[in-house]
Amino acid sequence: MAEVLAVKHWRDSASFDAQDRALLAFCEKFTFESGFMTAADLHSLRTVGFSEKQALDIVLICGYRHYIARIADGVGIDLDPMMQTVKDIVTTYSYEHVSGESPLAAALKQSAGKATPLEGTTSGPWIATVPDAEVDPSVQAVYRAWQGEFGVVPNLLRALSFHPKALCTADAFRKGVTFGGSGLGMRRENLIALTAADINRSPYFLAWHGELLRRELGSRDAAIRMRDWRNAGLERAEEQMLSFAEKLTLDEGRMNQDDADALRAVGFTDPLILDVIVEVAYLNCFTRIANALGVPVDAEWR
Amino acid sequence: MTFISTVAAHEATGYLKQVYDYWQDKLGQVPNVVKAVSLRPESLRVSDDFRNNVTFGASHLGRRREELIATLISDLVQCHY
Numbered sequence: 575m576a577e578v579l580a581v582k583h584w585r586d587s588a589s590f591d592a593q594d595r596a597l598l599a600f601c602e603k604f605t606f607e608s609g610f611m612t613a614a615d616l617h618s619l620r621t622v623g624f625s626e627k628q629a630l631d632i633v634l635i636c637g638y639r640h641y642i643a644r645i646a647d648g649v650g651i652d653l654d655p656m657m658q659t660v661k662d663i664v665t666t667y668s669y670e671h672v673s674g675e676s677p678l679a680a681a682l683k684q685s686a687g688k689a690t691p692l693e694g695t696t697s698g699p700w701i702a703t704v705p706d707a708e709v710d711p712s713v714q715a716v717y718r719a720w721q722g723e724f725g726v727v728p729n730l731l732r733a734l735s736f737h738p739k740a741l742c743t744a745d746a747f748r749k750g751v752t753f754g755g756s757g758l759g760m761r762r763e764n765l766i767a768l769t770a771a772d773i774n775r776s777p778y779f780l781a782w783h784g785e786l787l788r789r790e791l792g793s794r795d796a797a798i799r800m801r802d803w804r805n806a807g808l809e810r811a812e813e814q815m816l817s818f819a820e821k822l823t824l825d826e827g828r829m830n831q832d833d834a835d836a837l838r839a840v841g842f843t844d845p846l847i848l849d850v851i852v853e854v855a856y857l858n859c860f861t862r863i864a865n866a867l868g869v870p871v872d873a874e875w876r
Numbered sequence: 877m878t879f880i881s882t883v884a885a886h887e888a889t890g891y892l893k894q895v896y897d898y899w900q901d902k903l904g905q906v907p908n909v910v911k912a913v914s915l916r917p918e919s920l921r922v923s924d925d926f927r928n929n930v931t932f933g934a935s936h937l938g939r940r941r942e943e944l945i946a947t948l949i950s951d952l953v954q955c956h957y
Contacts, residue, residue: 581947597941598948605952631935635945638930641923642909650879651908651957669954677952739929743922750922791911827954834879844880845915854920 578780579663596622600866606681608865609690609775611771615866622833626702627736633701633866634740641859647826648833648851669827676773676825682773692777692868696876700868704735709778713738716745730778730860733867744860749854753786756849764851765800765812766819770857772801773823778864779857781875811840815850822854883914892917895924909957 580587584598591812596618603611619629650866653661692698693773706717711737715734717727734741749755752763764787771779788797803816814836822829837847885906886897892914899906915921930933931942948957 581944582951584948594944595943601945601948602952605949625936628936631930631937634930635935635937635942638927639946639949640953642927643950643953643957645912647907647955648879648926648952648957649882649912650877651912652877652957654907654952655905656903664956666880739930739934740926743926743929747922747926751919755918756916780933784896825954827956829879847880848913848915848919852913852916853924 584625589726593622593624596624600632601636604633604862605640605867606678607685607775608862609692610685610688611868612691613698613828613868616700617866618722623813630734630737630740630867633863634734634737637859637863637865640862641855642743643853644855647829648822648855649848650829650831652692676827679824682824685775690775690777690865692865692870694777695868695870697872698868698870699729701733702736703732706732709735710738712742712766716742726872728782729869729872730864730867733869746857748833748860751849751852756848756853758849758853759788762812762815764790765803765808765816766850766853767857768797768800769816769819770823771861772853773820774858774861774865776861778863778869779861779869781871785875811842814840815842819854820853823858878908878912881915882911888914890917892920894918 578591582596584590584595587823590598600619603832616629616633619632620626624632636795653664657664706714707718713731716731720727720731731741731745734744739771754760754763756763763781765780767783768787771783772835784797787800788794791797791800803813807846808816818833818837821833837850838844842850881934883892885896885900895910895917899910909919910932931946933939933942935942
């Protein structure tokens with residue numbers, strides 16, 4: 575129990591060794607400024623003795639945690655009865671916004687206007703990858719499907735190639751919740767994705783979803799206008815959807831019944847509200863993974 | 877009380893029922909985070925498949941470090957659950 579509490583103040587705790595500290599520092603940067611991560615951040619894990627596979631594991635687990643936390647807070651679930659032993663401690667955590675905004679929002683504000691390391695880069699990723707000709711057969715099948723549908727093997731998948739099961743399940747995850755896999759339709763999925771990619775400063779996902787939005791809207795200019803969605807002439811339902819997406823991305827601890835009701839008021843059913851939550855959660859996971867691994871924008875979309 | 881509806885145990889069918897039964901057998905209850913996405917069982921399936929291949933013992937880090945990551949990130953994004 576003491577160690578659970580120590581995580582919150584890990585810098586001041588004697589409970590953690592050098593590897594733990596490097597891991598926890600990486601988690602913080604992944605959370606607050608993934609868009610500004612560099613090869614040095616990944617290398618800081620190697621320096622303390624993490625292997626290449628462990629470094630990739632750390633990135634993927636960090637990403638997953640950003641997904642599942644947003645599911646929990648977007649849907650608004652209570653603690654489980656089996657959490658009773660920690661419940662009294664957890665519920666005493668008071669997440670006051672000292673400056674009136676969430677830590678994530680404050681971090682975003684601080685980085686406004688700054689260029690990110692991945693903008694314009696063509697090299698990378700910063701993690702070892704398996705050459706296309708040598709990948710596992712399960713990965714070959716995923717690559718072939720992408721070539722067939724989009725004429726490209728995404729650099730993000732190559733970045734996961736040393737973990738074939740993660741790569742394959744990540745791609746199935748994508749197909750199941752986005753790229754037309756939700757009930758929202760491609761237009762709304764890509765509006766959400768563009769918004770989340772912008773907030774999380776992910777050139778990789780801005781490029782992908784900007785391109786997919788261009789195809790939906792019929793012009794590059796129309797897609798670019800959507801980055802300023804509050805002034806893009808969107809219908810009320812889509813403005814409300816993106817407002818929800820922004821709050822879930824930056825201030826999930828304050829999501830409440832009013833947020834879901836605001837979507838219902840503009841025509842979203844509960845399954846569609848869940849689709850929005852899942853889409854936002856998915857993007858908060860994978861935009862950060864792409865940033866932390868230094869995945870360059872696919873050449874086709876530069 | 878969740879902000880959107882969820883599928884009750886007695887209403888679950890197909891894959892969702894399998895998942896609910898699994899957790900009921902394993903823990904004596906279905907975790908709320910599983911019920912959270914019950915309106916979209918397919919999203920539960922694909923996210924669980926990803927999760928089962930990257931954490932909860934599937935990584936090369938060991939459970940302790942997997943849970944260090946989980947605990948810190950949950951605190952940083954202010955997720956009580």
